[in-house]
Amino acid sequence: MSEQRIEHVAVVGGGVIGLSIAWRAAAAGYRVRLIDPEPASGASHVAGGMLAPLAEAWPGEEELLELGSTSLNRWPEFADELARAAGRSSGLRREGTLMVGVDTADRAELDNVAGHLSDLGRSVNRLTGRQVRKLEPSLGPAVRGGLDVPGDLAVDNRVALDALCAAATAAGVELVPARATRVRPGAVELEGTTVDCDVAVISAGAHSGPLHPALGDRIRPVKGEILRLCRRATALPPPTRTVRGPVHGRPAYLVPRDDGGLVLGATQYEVGFDTEVTVGGVRDLLADAEAVMPGIAEYQLVEATAGLRPSTEDNLPIIGSLEPGVLAATGHHRGGFLLTPVTVDAVLAMLRGEEPEPLIKATDPSRFGGQQ
Amino acid sequence: MSEQRIEHVAVVGGGVIGLSIAWRAAAAGYRVRLIDPEPASGASHVAGGMLAPLAEAWPGEEELLELGSTSLNRWPEFADELARAAGRSSGLRREGTLMVGVDTADRAELDNVAGHLSDLGRSVNRLTGRQVRKLEPSLGPAVRGGLDVPGDLAVDNRVALDALCAAATAAGVELVPARATRVRPGAVELEGTTVDCDVAVISAGAHSGPLHPALGDRIRPVKGEILRLCRRATALPPPTRTVRGPVHGRPAYLVPRDDGGLVLGATQYEVGFDTEVTVGGVRDLLADAEAVMPGIAEYQLVEATAGLRPSTEDNLPIIGSLEPGVLAATGHHRGGFLLTPVTVDAVLAMLRGEEPEPLIKATDPSRFGGQQ
Numbered sequence: 243m244s245e246q247r248i249e250h251v252a253v254v255g256g257g258v259i260g261l262s263i264a265w266r267a268a269a270a271g272y273r274v275r276l277i278d279p280e281p282a283s284g285a286s287h288v289a290g291g292m293l294a295p296l297a298e299a300w301p302g303e304e305e306l307l308e309l310g311s312t313s314l315n316r317w318p319e320f321a322d323e324l325a326r327a328a329g330r331s332s333g334l335r336r337e338g339t340l341m342v343g344v345d346t347a348d349r350a351e352l353d354n355v356a357g358h359l360s361d362l363g364r365s366v367n368r369l370t371g372r373q374v375r376k377l378e379p380s381l382g383p384a385v386r387g388g389l390d391v392p393g394d395l396a397v398d399n400r401v402a403l404d405a406l407c408a409a410a411t412a413a414g415v416e417l418v419p420a421r422a423t424r425v426r427p428g429a430v431e432l433e434g435t436t437v438d439c440d441v442a443v444i445s446a447g448a449h450s451g452p453l454h455p456a457l458g459d460r461i462r463p464v465k466g467e468i469l470r471l472c473r474r475a476t477a478l479p480p481p482t483r484t485v486r487g488p489v490h491g492r493p494a495y496l497v498p499r500d501d502g503g504l505v506l507g508a509t510q511y512e513v514g515f516d517t518e519v520t521v522g523g524v525r526d527l528l529a530d531a532e533a534v535m536p537g538i539a540e541y542q543l544v545e546a547t548a549g550l551r552p553s554t555e556d557n558l559p560i561i562g563s564l565e566p567g568v569l570a571a572t573g574h575h576r577g578g579f580l581l582t583p584v585t586v587d588a589v590l591a592m593l594r595g596e597e598p599e600p601l602i603k604a605t606d607p608s609r610f611g612g613q614q
Numbered sequence: 615m616s617e618q619r620i621e622h623v624a625v626v627g628g629g630v631i632g633l634s635i636a637w638r639a640a641a642a643g644y645r646v647r648l649i650d651p652e653p654a655s656g657a658s659h660v661a662g663g664m665l666a667p668l669a670e671a672w673p674g675e676e677e678l679l680e681l682g683s684t685s686l687n688r689w690p691e692f693a694d695e696l697a698r699a700a701g702r703s704s705g706l707r708r709e710g711t712l713m714v715g716v717d718t719a720d721r722a723e724l725d726n727v728a729g730h731l732s733d734l735g736r737s738v739n740r741l742t743g744r745q746v747r748k749l750e751p752s753l754g755p756a757v758r759g760g761l762d763v764p765g766d767l768a769v770d771n772r773v774a775l776d777a778l779c780a781a782a783t784a785a786g787v788e789l790v791p792a793r794a795t796r797v798r799p800g801a802v803e804l805e806g807t808t809v810d811c812d813v814a815v816i817s818a819g820a821h822s823g824p825l826h827p828a829l830g831d832r833i834r835p836v837k838g839e840i841l842r843l844c845r846r847a848t849a850l851p852p853p854t855r856t857v858r859g860p861v862h863g864r865p866a867y868l869v870p871r872d873d874g875g876l877v878l879g880a881t882q883y884e885v886g887f888d889t890e891v892t893v894g895g896v897r898d899l900l901a902d903a904e905a906v907m908p909g910i911a912e913y914q915l916v917e918a919t920a921g922l923r924p925s926t927e928d929n930l931p932i933i934g935s936l937e938p939g940v941l942a943a944t945g946h947h948r949g950g951f952l953l954t955p956v957t958v959d960a961v962l963a964m965l966r967g968e969e970p971e972p973l974i975k976a977t978d979p980s981r982f983g984g985q986q
Contacts, residue, residue, distance in 0.1 A: 471893060521843060521900060522911030528897045539894030546915055 248593055249273055252430045252439035254422045254453060255446030256281025258289075258399070258578050259571050261406040262586045263443055268413035269327065270590060275437055276410065277418045277430055282403040285447050286578060288468055288549030290497045290507045291399040292484055293317055293580045296366070296391045297339045301358050305604040306558055306577075309584055312601060316583035317395055324402070327409035333401030335500070339394035339484040342374055342385045344533055348488040349387040356389055366391055378481040382536040396484045397579055398499050422446070425453045427567035443569045443589060448515070448550035450572040456564040456607055461573050463515055463550035467523040468507040469531075470545040471538060478537035480504045485534060494530035496538075504541065506531045510551075517548040551575050561588050561598075561605040569593075570607055620965055621645055624802045624811035626794045626825060627818030628653025630661075630771070630950050631943050633778035634958045635815055640785035641699065642962060647809055648782065649790045649802055654775040657819050658950060660840055660921030662869045662879045663771035664856055665689055665952045668738070668763045669711045673730050677976040678930055678949075681956055684973060688955035689767055696774070699781035705773030707872070711766035711856040714746055714757045716905055720860040721759040728761055738763055750853040754908040768856045769951055770871050794818070797825045799939035815941045815961060820887070820922035822944040828936040828979055833945050835887055835922035839895040840879035841903075842917040843910060850909035852876045859902060866902035868910075876913065878903045882923075889920040923947050933960050933970075933977040941965075942979055 249272065253264045256278030268274040292298075295310025321332035343349040352368070359366050367390040374388035375381050411417075424431040425442045444450050448463040473480060480498040487494035497505040509523040524546055531538055553575045554560060560573040571589050574581050588598040588605075621644065625636045628650030640646040664670075667682025693704035715721040724740070731738050739762040746760035747753050783789075796803040797814045816822050820835040845852060852870040859866035869877040881895040896918055903910055925947045926932060932945040943961050946953050960970040960977075 474890060474892070518846060518914040520846070520911065521904070521913045521915050524896070524915050525900045525904065525911065528893060528900075532893070532897065539892065539897065541893045542890040543893050543896050543918055546918075 248440045250275070250439040251593065252277060252437050252442045254425060254430055254442060254444050255450070257284050257286035257445065257447050258403065258406065258582050259574060259585055260443070260445035261403065261410055262582050263445060263571060263589050264415045265327065265406055265410040265413050266586050266590055267593060268410065268415045272593065274415045275418050275439070276415050277420060277422050277432070277437060279419055279421045281417065282407055285549035285551060286399060286403055288466065288547045289399040289579055290468060290495060290505050291333070291397040291402070291579050292339070292394070292486070292495060292497060293396055294339050294391070294394040294484065294486070295580060296359055296364055296394050297341050297355070297486055298576070299355065299359055303557060305601070307362070308601055309558070309604070310577060310580050313581050313584035314393065314395065316587070317397070320583040321397070324405050324409055327412060328405035330405050330408060331401055332405050333398035335396045335398070335498070337396070337483045338390070338392040339396070339486060340374065340378060340481070341389040341391060341486055342381065342534060343387045343487065344384050344489050345386070347491055351488050352387055352389045378483060378485065380478050380481050380535050380537050381485065382534065384533045394484065396497050399579060402579070422453060425568055427565060441567050441569060441593060443571055444564070445571045447572060447574070447578070448552040450552060450570070454564050454568060454570070457560070457570060457572070460554060460560065460610060461552045462512065464553045464575070465511040465513055465516055465548055466508040466551055467519050467527065467546065467548045468505055469524065469527050469543060471504040471506065471541040472544045473502040473504070474540055474542050477540035481535065487530060487534065489530040489533050492526065492530055494527070494534065496531055496535060503544070504538065515550065517550060519546045519548050559585065559605050560607050561585055561602055562607045563592065564607055620812045622647070622811040623965065624649060624809050624814045626797060626802055626814060626816050627822070629656050629658035629817065629819050630775065630778065630954050631946060631957055632815070632817035633775065633782055634954050635817060635943060635961050636787045637699065637778060637782040637785050638958050638962055639965060640782065640787045644965065646787045647790050647811070648787050649792060649794050649804065649809060651791055651793045653789065654779055657921035657923055658771060658775055660838065660919045661771040661951055662840060662867060662877050663705070663769040663774070663951050664711070664766070664858070664867060664869055665768055666711050666763070666766040666856065666858070667952060668731060668736055668766050669713050669727070669858055670948070671727065671731055671734070675929060677973070679734070680973055681930070681976070682949060682952050685953045685956035686765065686767065688959070689769070692955040693769070696777050696781055699784060700777035702777050702780060703773055704777050705770035707768045707770070707870070709768070709855045710762070710764040711768070711858060712746065712750060712853070713761040713763060713858055714753065714906055715759045715859070716756050716861050717758070719863055723860050724759055724761045750855060750857065752850050752853050752907050752909050753857065754906065756905045766856065768869050771951060774951070794825060797940055799937060813939050813941060813965060815943055816936070817943045819944060819946070819950070820924040822924060822942070826936050826940060826942070829932070829942060829944070832926055832932065832982060833924045834884065836925045836947070837883040837885055837888055837920055838880040838923055839891050839899065839918065839920045840877055841896065841899050841915060843876040843878065843913040844916050845874040845876070846912055846914050849912035853907065857906060859906065861902040861905050864898065864902055866899070866906065868903055868907060875916070876910065887922065889922060891918045891920050931957065931977050932979050933957055933974055934979050935964065936979055
């Protein structure tokens with residue numbers, strides 16, 4: 243791809259990744275069409291919006307932590323730019339994350355995370371249950387220990403998506419409200435027609451696989467259910483920080499919203515393209531959240547939804563060239579919002595014909611072998 | 615009210631009671647206007663649709679049992695007429711009710727109900743847990759005893775409401791999509807206008823109180839939350855009968871629908887005009903239903919809704935004349951669907967200037983004294 247040739251960019255998929263790429267590419271002077279039957283729906287609409295690479299750090303996933311930490315550092319500037327471009331709030335919250343544990347095994351896992359982060363030179367503070375409740379008085383007596391992770395942020399996914407839609411529109415992105423069926427060099431095929439382009443970017447999340455043979459079965463859907471609560475007049479206020487488990491070994495989280503809302507998540511099932519909310523999922527989400535914060539019993543249950551995370555075998559996204567004129571920016575698993583700034587920067591560099599920064603190497607589609 | 619004078623009837627409130635009265639009055643030749651900003655919404659839309667006077671029988675409420683049993687006996691004919699008039703299903707299910715208990719106190723309560731019904735000459739069969747599971751294999755091992763109540767029925771409330779709307783329209787009922795503010799002899803006051811009539815019938819459920827001074831604070835809202843589930847392909851089939859607790863002392867029920875749906879209910883709170891669904895309510899409904907039928911974990915949670923039962927101090931409805939030209943047919947508490955046939959028959963008799971049947975005496979507004 244030489245710099246001179248690229249004028250028309252087609253972005254396939256209007257989640258947080260696709261919208262961000264479309265906005266930033268249009269703002270950089272490309273003529274951008276965004277292809278999605280319903281932008282800002284799907285997994286990005288369901289997401290909790292945690293920007294928490296540290297709280298999610300896991301031994302053996304150092305490349306993901308590096309990507310996440312780098313992207314997290316860019317979020318404040320990304321959010322400022324977004325708010326300016328959209329003329330509205332980006333939805334970013336800067337209160338940090340509190341990890342909590344309920345039983346002995348949970349506390350042992352907190353020790354593991356604390357030890358791992360400390361080995362990596364990250365500062366975290368181990369807390370007693372009493373110290374946790376001093377920081378967040380709404381947390382209940384079942385919380386026996388915690389970990390303060392001050393660097394991690396959160397974003398209200400729906401506020402951010404609204405802002406991204408506004409910014410994309412303001413930058414001149416043209417929406418093509420249709421479903422893409424196939425992407426090839428020079429064109430995106432829709433049902434019955436095609437959209438011509440110099441470069442196509444596949445950012446269709448869990449639905450990316452069928453769009454290009456190099457993606458194929460590299461991306462599998464991992465279902466996640468979340469609940470949206472709203473504080474009622476008589477109820478205790480929500481925590482100010484994002485609070486996350488392990489709660490009896492299950493990865494629970496409570497993410498506060500600026501409007502008094504509280505998002506509970508998230509289940510994980512590998513059951514294919516199924517977005518139905520199950521009784522068992524709701525039961526577990528409520529039980530785990532109530533163990534951490536008993537006061538939610540008096541909250542209103544506003545919404546129960548499920549989305550499909552686009553997952554890969556190594557939990558790293560797929561960012562890079564699939565063949566000349568076709569880029570992938572997908573497979574972000576649990577980290578679509580978190581990894582948006584670093585993904586957008588990489589894709590914009592590729593559009594300009596530049597080499598993306600070195601840490602993007604780990605996400606290159608060629609790592610699976612054979613297909614590239 | 616003499617027979618000759620009555621031509622125009624205004625029915626205030628389009629729940630199951632108001633729709634049924636409007637339909638039957640129009641079919642009997644009256645010119646009927648039904649006043650409701652959104653008919654077939656409200657508590658009737660939320661209802662479980664159990665027609666279960668026996669399973670709900672309680673010592674000291676013999677008049678209510680008599681009303682309920684009489685009305686239950688009329689349901690099959692009422693449903694047939696409705697289906698004919700509407701040209702569609704009435705939603706009636708004839709599979710009966712199974713009461714079940716989980717703990718020792720629950721079983722003692724089943725003994726109480728069985729003893730009470732037997733004293734009244736009603737036939738019920740006490741069952742062991744094993745016998746219960748023979749009848750309904752989806753019920754789990756926590757069910758330790760049961761009571762077969764074969765006479766009780768159930769109706770799909772939304773199918774029935776659809777049919778009532780169709781029947782009312784076909785009979786010539788004119789809908790006035792507005793909110794009534796006051797009812798007086800000869801007129802129903804709306805915001806900014808009035809509807810003239812010879813007789814007005816107040817059937818506005820929990821919202822009836824402010825419409826007439828004789829109702830005033832006689833009717834209080836009792837909030838009830840219900841959940842609607844749907845069987846997923848991989849899940850066990852729902853029971854064929856209505857199944858109801860006590861489950862650890864709480865009045866739980868599972869009402870199967872013809873389309874594979876299952877309605878779980880119902881919480882009871884006296885919290886005023888509040889129709890928000892709470893986390894605590896959903897948690898209890900799921901826990902109690904899952905204790906009875908573990909297989910619901912794999913069901914889809916389709917809807918969580920709350921409605922307001924119109925309750926009176928003696929749990930009996932208010933059916934009768936408030937003053938010349940103003941009838942009440944409200945205060946049906948948990949029994950709006952059940953008591954519809956007997957209520958409609960009474961109101962139609964009153965419109966004809968006849969004395970309603972003797973058992974209606976117990977529901978006369980004058981029983982509260984002072985106001986009539």
